[in-house]
Amino acid sequence: MTPTLRERERKRKRERERERERIEPVTLLLAGEFGIIPSAVEAGPTGTVTHHCLATGQDDEQRFVKTYPQGADARAAEAAVELGAYARLYPVPVPAALPTVGADRFVASCRGLLLSVIRFVSNAVTADERITGALWEAVGQTVGRLPPAACRLHRGSARHPHRSPPSLGARDKAIGLGRNVAxxxxxxxxxxxxxxxxxxxxxxxxxxxxxxx
Structure with missing residues (x-):
């Protein structure tokens, strides 16, 4: 049955209310924890497990806001952002993460919502769970252009407190190294x-x- 005009309007209203409920705590965290007074917050692309917003501050600068699902591990989220900031020291082309006002962490929380903020990079391409095809070529070209100092990143990462222990996941085991070597x-x-x-x-x-x- 085709929905009536009134039913469609009610559906749009519910969607707007859900979006407002999701945006409100984001606005509070941006202002209270990061010192960013947003003039506009709009929905951005959805990640594999995270939701993203684009926040425009009163300085007209856009920030990429990442919100984590309910029940997400705050320490794991903090560690992931911190590793990205660590990689920039070498320097690896990773968007800069913004610390909180106290500069003591990268991930803030409110009402069970975890949130981090990085500088917005226009026309950025994401891997969408995995890197395939031409993205591998782009990654190789980027790594090939890194300065010699970046080669120390792997050694430094191995000693970093938030490093991940070397292991092969199910997807890694299914890669087929023989085919890739060929x-x-x-x-x-x-x-x-x-x-x-x-x-x-x-x-x-x-x-x-x-x-x-």
Whole structure:
């Protein structure tokens, strides 16, 4: 049965009320814990387990606000944001996390809601649970351009208090290292072939120039 105009209006009203209930504690935390007086807070993209908002302050700067589901582990959320801030020291291109007003933590809580704030990066691309296809190439290019100091990040992360112990999850075990190694070797062979082709073309060009001289 097609909903009537009144039913559709009631549904939209309920959705607006739910959104307002979700936004209100976000506004309180931004003002009370981060010192940000938002002039506008709008829903952003939904993550794998988190909800996101875009908050525009009175300075017209946008911040990316991440809220965690009810019952989320506050220490785990704090550790994740802190690791990102730690990576920036090397420097790894990670958006800057904003500390609370007291600068003693990155994650604030109110009424069971956990919230963190990072600087908004326009046109950012997220992995949506996993990295596939062209995203792997983008990651490789970014890592390849990192300065030498960033190479110390892995050693530093291994000593960091919030490091994760090395382990293989179900998805990691299903990656198929043999297939990935074969693809890597195939890519390397193509690169070597391209280098050889350029060398042969250069030799042919030299021969042609000598013949025309």
């Amino acid at each position: 693809r890597l070797e195939e890519s390397a062979a193509r690169c070597r072939a391209a280098v050889g082709l350029r060398e042969r073309l250069h030799e042919a060009e030299e021969v042609l120039r000598a013949h025309l001289a």
